[in-house]
Amino acid sequence: MSCSARSLTEQLTAARHLETPGDHPTDTPGTGHRGRHPPPEPLPAGYSKVLAAIENAEEGLRARDVCQALGPGTEPRHTEGTRAKLKRLVNRGVLTEPEPGLFTLIKPTLNDTETNSS
Numbered sequence: 578m579s580c581s582a583r584s585l586t587e588q589l590t591a592a593r594h595l596e597t598p599g600d601h602p603t604d605t606p607g608t609g610h611r612g613r614h615p616p617p618e619p620l621p622a623g624y625s626k627v628l629a630a631i632e633n634a635e636e637g638l639r640a641r642d643v644c645q646a647l648g649p650g651t652e653p654r655h656t657e658g659t660r661a662k663l664k665r666l667v668n669r670g671v672l673t674e675p676e677p678g679l680f681t682l683i684k685p686t687l688n689d690t691e692t693n694s695s
Contacts, residue, residue: 585628585632585671585682587685620666620669620671623662624662624665624666626647627643627647627659627662627663627666628666628671628682630642630643630646630647631643631672631680631681631682632682633646634681636681637675637679637680637681638679638680638681639678639679639680640656640657640659640660640663640678640680641656643659643663643680644656644659647659660678663680666680667680670683671683
């Protein structure tokens with residue numbers, strides 16, 4: 578497993594822990610959710626291919642690049658659907674968009690590394 582794949586797995590595992598109800602001061606009573614917002618729903622199956630394509634890129638990808646890597650075509654109907662998926666992954670905190678239209682994995686910070694090793 579590559580370093581970036583391990584990093585993504587650790588990020589997704591950490592996100593799942595946030596969904597686990599427990600005795601936490603911000604748990605919403607009766608819902609099992611932390612804080613005021615329920616956890617996001619699991620990603621549909623097609624998103625794993627998108628994540629894999631971005632994971633293999635060194636400097637991030639654009640929607641058109643993801644379409645070329647996955648093979649559905651580069652027509653606007655394909656790139657716009659892929660762009661929508663990428664934006665959803667940004668909203669879920671899995672990807673980041675450092676400049677308009679360029680998508681990369683979120684790099685773990687030092688605090689994330691220290692938390693996972695404890």
